Amino acid sequence: MTFHGPQLITYADRLAGDLRGLRTLLDGPLAGAFDGVHLLPFYPPYDGADAGFDPRDHTAVDPRLGSWDDVRALAGGRTVMADVIVNHVSAESERFRDVRERGDDSPHAPMFLTLGAVFPDGATEEDLARVYRPRPGLPFTVMTLGGRRRLVWTTFTPDQVDIDLRTPQAWEYLTSVVDALTSGGVTMLRLDAVGYTGKEAGTDCFMTPATDAYTERIVAQAHERGAQVLVEVHGHHTQQIEIARKVDLVYDFALPPLVLHALTAGDLEPLAGWLQIRPANAVTVLDTHDGIGIVDVGPSDLRPGEPGLLAPEKIDALVERIHENSGGTSRQATGAAASNLDLYQVNCTFYDALARDDRRYVLARLIQLFVPGIPQVYYVGLLAGANDMDLLAATGVGRDVNRHHFTPEEVTAALEHPAVRGQLAGLRLRSSHAAFGGTFEWDVDGTRGCLAWTAGEARATLTFDVADGTFAVHATGDDGEHVVLAHTDVTA
Known part of the structure; x- marks a missing residue:
């Protein structure tokens, strides 16, 4: 394989x-x-x-x-x-449910990130504005952990609680x-x-x-x-x-x-x-x-x-x-x-x-x-x-x-x-x-391109034109090189 x-x-x-x-x-x-x-x-x-x-x-x-x-x-x-x-893991995972119930008394508490875990001395406005996130807004969700309201780090959604890989x-x-x-x-x-x-x-x-x-x-x-x-x-x-x-x-x-x-x-x-x-x-x-x-x-x-x-x-x-x-x-x-x-x-x-x-x-x-x-x-x-x-x-x-x-x-x-x-x-x-286990070559000329693989006598080539979407795939076989697939095979 x-x-x-x-x-x-x-x-x-x-x-x-x-x-x-x-x-x-x-x-x-x-x-x-x-x-x-x-x-x-x-x-x-x-x-x-x-x-x-x-x-x-x-x-x-x-x-x-x-x-x-x-x-x-x-x-x-x-x-x-x-x-x-x-x-992250699910907010409904067994470990985090235990943290919800017991807070810092849970043996799993260190595994989960809160705002304070990363910013123990507090976070400034500049600190929070700098945090990169793939969605709008800040990556925190207010949750109650062991009776205490905390800002839990949730980069993606409130259902996905971030873990602390320092622990x-x-x-x-x-x-x-x-x-x-x-x-x-x-x-x-x-x-x-x-x-x-x-x-x-x-x-x-x-x-x-x-x-x-x-x-x-x-x-x-x-x-x-x-x-x-x-x-x-x-x-x-x-x-x-x-x-x-x-x-x-x-x-x-x-x-x-x-x-x-x-x-x-x-x-x-x-x-x-x-x-x-x-x-x-x-x-x-x-x-x-x-x-x-x-x-x-x-x-x-x-x-x-x-x-x-x-x-x-x-x-x-x-x-x-x-x-x-x-x-x-x-x-x-x-x-x-x-x-x-x-x-x-x-x-x-x-x-x-x-x-x-x-x-x-x-x-x-x-x-x-x-x-x-x-x-x-x-x-x-x-x-x-x-x-x-x-x-x-x-x-x-x-x-x-x-x-x-x-x-x-x-x-x-x-x-x-x-x-x-x-x-x-x-x-x-x-x-x-x-051919795909060999050497790759490519060439571009305007809207036309050629991608090719060669391994010894084996060769496979894709030629195409992005202007009109035409293409042809040539590959060697037992009977020499031939067209394997062309744009005419997928369009009327």
Whole structure:
């Protein structure tokens, strides 16, 4: 098994009902397309306040989805990635419920962050204004702990209570999580929200030196147990480059907006600039369970004076094009229009972001598959899903537009969709062709591009034009080089 092949990103319940159903799907209709799967949170409750990213028990499998035996079975013959939610736990977790009841008398009290834990001498207005948060407002929630009113640190939502990685209680907890996952067959650990863990007075409390130390400690634990680590951080592109030098894998979050910009503005230069400097040890994505990141290509307050990969006016134009292409549905799901506010992303399926243009959509996926790294494909994107406005209306959570619950009938129908068939053809080539284990070359000339892989006599090439969305994939085989996929295969 190699780690370079494509991986599916999915919730077990929203694609296949449960873990056994997911395994059946991967071994059946999706066979040959994926070498691995990023299994989004399956801990109880998988359907909590933040779709499983608020675990009450991070060491267990929600019995409604299956068991650890099902996870181990899923790992048979493929890589399984799972999330280590480093920054927080559910406010309804057993440990925090004990702190609510007993306050400082609880043995778990040091594990949880309050305002006073970071600012024991008190916080000034300047201190609080400096704190970086991905949503508007301050990251604190008033709670009663042991009869005393406290300001508890809640970076994301009041249902997710931040933990204090300066304490042995926090490390006892995190070690138990890493042990549970790796003994359950998980060999890749995704560190969720790790950038927010290093809270220190006098800083913006994001990506501090303490964050680096905590990350190194978890990476060491993972390596001792035979696992690799993927660090999840949204921020200025130079931060990703720096982080990549210290860990196994980072996300290439800049790729999705750069590909969208190329295909909607007919401009390949920003993407070409990124290809020159991006880290190779990356996981590539177009879409994920979160929105389409914008901060990853723009200037950032975290790096004052440093330009982004896209100029601000180009970012503004891209966001407007996404809203237009989606018929305005993404505007209803983004920013102040929906709860669970995010300052750095647009909530939209990638298919809707490209106006459901099958040709350009498959081209976007092919660019991702040819760029170096481990390609991950989100389940909604794989099935060419549109924005789920009914789910948004039911929950009011913006990111739910891209978190559809597929019925078995919907999955069967989607597998016949031209854009889905085109993606699967590209995925199967990426998963099996020897060329992708070799050397990568690329060239851009105006609106035309060429991405190529060569390993000995094996060669795979993608040529395309972002002006009209045309493309062709050539690959060597037993009978010489031939066209594997072209834009005519996915459009009438």
